[in-house]
Amino acid sequence: MPELPEVETVRRGLNQLTLKQKIVGGDVLLPRTVAYPHSLEEFLEGIQDHYLTAWQRRGKYLLAQLDSDSESFLGVHLRMTGQLLWMHQDEPLHKHTRVRIFFENHQELRFVDQRTFGQMWWVPPNKPVETVITGLAKLAVDPFAAEFTVDYLAEKLKNRRRPIKTALLDQSVVAGLGNIYADEALFMSRIRPETQCTELTRSHIQKLHPAIVQVLTNSIEAGGTTFSNFLNVQGVNGNYGGVALVYNRTGQPCRICGSPIQRIRLGGRSSHFCLECQK
Numbered sequence: 712m713p714e715l716p717e718v719e720t721v722r723r724g725l726n727q728l729t730l731k732q733k734i735v736g737g738d739v740l741l742p743r744t745v746a747y748p749h750s751l752e753e754f755l756e757g758i759q760d761h762y763l764t765a766w767q768r769r770g771k772y773l774l775a776q777l778d779s780d781s782e783s784f785l786g787v788h789l790r791m792t793g794q795l796l797w798m799h800q801d802e803p804l805h806k807h808t809r810v811r812i813f814f815e816n817h818q819e820l821r822f823v824d825q826r827t828f829g830q831m832w833w834v835p836p837n838k839p840v841e842t843v844i845t846g847l848a849k850l851a852v853d854p855f856a857a858e859f860t861v862d863y864l865a866e867k868l869k870n871r872r873r874p875i876k877t878a879l880l881d882q883s884v885v886a887g888l889g890n891i892y893a894d895e896a897l898f899m900s901r902i903r904p905e906t907q908c909t910e911l912t913r914s915h916i917q918k919l920h921p922a923i924v925q926v927l928t929n930s931i932e933a934g935g936t937t938f939s940n941f942l943n944v945q946g947v948n949g950n951y952g953g954v955a956l957v958y959n960r961t962g963q964p965c966r967i968c969g970s971p972i973q974r975i976r977l978g979g980r981s982s983h984f985c986l987e988c989q990k
Contacts, residue, residue, distance in 0.1 A: 715887030793829030
């Protein structure tokens with residue numbers, strides 16, 4: 712699933728390629744991809760004849776403002792396998808193309824999604840964004856926001872009776888963090904993924920907080936991670952996977968001590984860690 716670095720990589724690419732581009736039409740090939748409005752005609756009419764003026768990211772959500780003086784937005788969540796690809800309309804149609812948004816000069820923004828869990832929204836100007844894209848209201852502070860402090864993280868984890876790895880995947884604790892970077896941040900802070908939140912000391916939190924920010928920064932600089940099918944808007948793979956510390960490296964030597972990387976299941980998700988480096 713694309714996590715914060717992958718979504719941020721897509722956002723930056725969209726801001727480079729799609730701004731000031733006029734939407735002239737569209738085609739919805741899989742109706743359930745459009746979460747709001749329920750009328751596909753209303754969705755297409757809502758975005759048509761508008762210009763994209765800015766792409767924002769909130770957690771793993773993407774929001775495109777339509778016209779600089781408008782409170783109307785196009786929202787996207789890539790979920791597990793979603794891709795936003797900027798291409799010429801003459802390019803062969805991908806098998807899993809779900810929505811096509813047409814622009815001038817025969818360009819299009821193509822939403823490709825193999826597993827079909829991704830969603831798109833048109834937010835009318837008379838509706839607060841959080842009332843349409845309801846998941847936004849549940850998001851924690853972004854890891855790159857000034858409000859994301861050691862004290863903030865400590866308060867979010869306080870009295871939670873579950874493993875720290877499971878807690879970090881909760882978007883109401885840390886917005887945008889997912890399986891890959893939770894494993895990486897826990898390795899960097901030397902904390903086992905199964906450690907209960909109630910067992911964490913202030914020292915643990917002081918190590919975990921900067922580790923979260925650092926691993927996300929590193930991955931953004933590498934253009935995200937491609938372990939399955941993540942591509943940026945120009946169809947290029949991310950490079951972070953080649954330097955991952957523990958994620959998806961089961962049995963391989965730890966980059967610090969050489970011990971084989973372990974893999975366990977927590978809350979239905981894989982967790983990777985080093986027995987020697989993480990105590």
